Amino acid sequence: MKTNHILEFLNQANHEKGLKEMFTIAFEQTLKVLKKEEQYRISLTLVSKEEIHELNKQYRDTDRPTDVLTFAFQEADVLMMDEVIDLGNIIISPEVAKEQCGQYNHPYRREMAFLFIHGLLHAFGYEHHRSKEEAEEMYALQNEILNTMPYDFYTNIAKLLVEAQSHSRSPYSHFRVGAIVMTKDGKYHRGFNIENSAYGDSMCAERVALFHTYAQGYTIDDIVSLSLITDSDHVGTPCGSCRQVMSELMNMHCPVHIFNNDLSKQLDTSVADLLPYAFSEEDLK
Numbered sequence: 001m002k003t004n005h006i007l008e009f010l011n012q013a014n015h016e017k018g019l020k021e022m023f024t025i026a027f028e029q030t031l032k033v034l035k036k037e038e039q040y041r042i043s044l045t046l047v048s049k050e051e052i053h054e055l056n057k058q059y060r061d062t063d064r065p066t067d068v069l070t071f072a073f074q075e076a077d078v079l080m081m082d083e084v085i086d087l088g089n090i091i092i093s094p095e096v097a098k099e100q101c102g103q104y105n106h107p108y109r110r111e112m113a114f115l116f117i118h119g120l121l122h123a124f125g126y127e128h129h130r131s132k133e134e135a136e137e138m139y140a141l142q143n144e145i146l147n148t149m150p151y152d153f154y155t156n157i158a159k160l161l162v163e164a165q166s167h168s169r170s171p172y173s174h175f176r177v178g179a180i181v182m183t184k185d186g187k188y189h190r191g192f193n194i195e196n197s198a199y200g201d202s203m204c205a206e207r208v209a210l211f212h213t214y215a216q217g218y219t220i221d222d223i224v225s226l227s228l229i230t231d232s233d234h235v236g237t238p239c240g241s242c243r244q245v246m247s248e249l250m251n252m253h254c255p256v257h258i259f260n261n262d263l264s265k266q267l268d269t270s271v272a273d274l275l276p277y278a279f280s281e282e283d284l285k
Contacts, residue, residue: 150184
């Protein structure tokens, strides 16, 4: 997704992959709801339950683990000379978040997004400890941001990929590929490779998914991510033609998630990383 803001992400807990994309979307949506037009930077670190326990004890004098801590550098509405406003650091424990999922009866990623948004609001000076009115304002904002995020917390993307792959028409290579394009309205657009005896007329799954998305009226700024699965034991990346098409039909920073055949291996990359020196319309001038 298009962003001028900076999310510095450190996954010390070695937890689930693919979270940075979701946190980036949550960051953008928070700034949108708060009507913030400046450029911001936030650091986010995922740590173990034991480490957040120690941090909570050291900085809040509370001898127990917590779910999220915010260390704000400044009151966020006070502009600094630097063109990027540094909001500080947010610390989240995925273990504690996972334990809380059952209490609130929602998916793990939704809980993680909720905690990140909670931490961001603290960085912007919102509080829920001082008064009932302030708490109500902060919780209302949290829910508004979470409920309007262009992200689907409930769909099993792996299941969708496997289903898309099952429709592959690959009688010559016998190499099945499935692709899913996600758009901001939370919808998924599938594609799969279609082969032809005139080999040049064959089409890769990535392009089928993207053309399917555009055929329904979506544009480049509607696309949130592209996910891909192949029959390989290893993570198989897109061909050169697909990378070029992706560079023109998707934003260059758009995330791309690639899985191997049994979903045991995953590569989280971006269009820019896949094609760092893309040929564009500027090259034609």
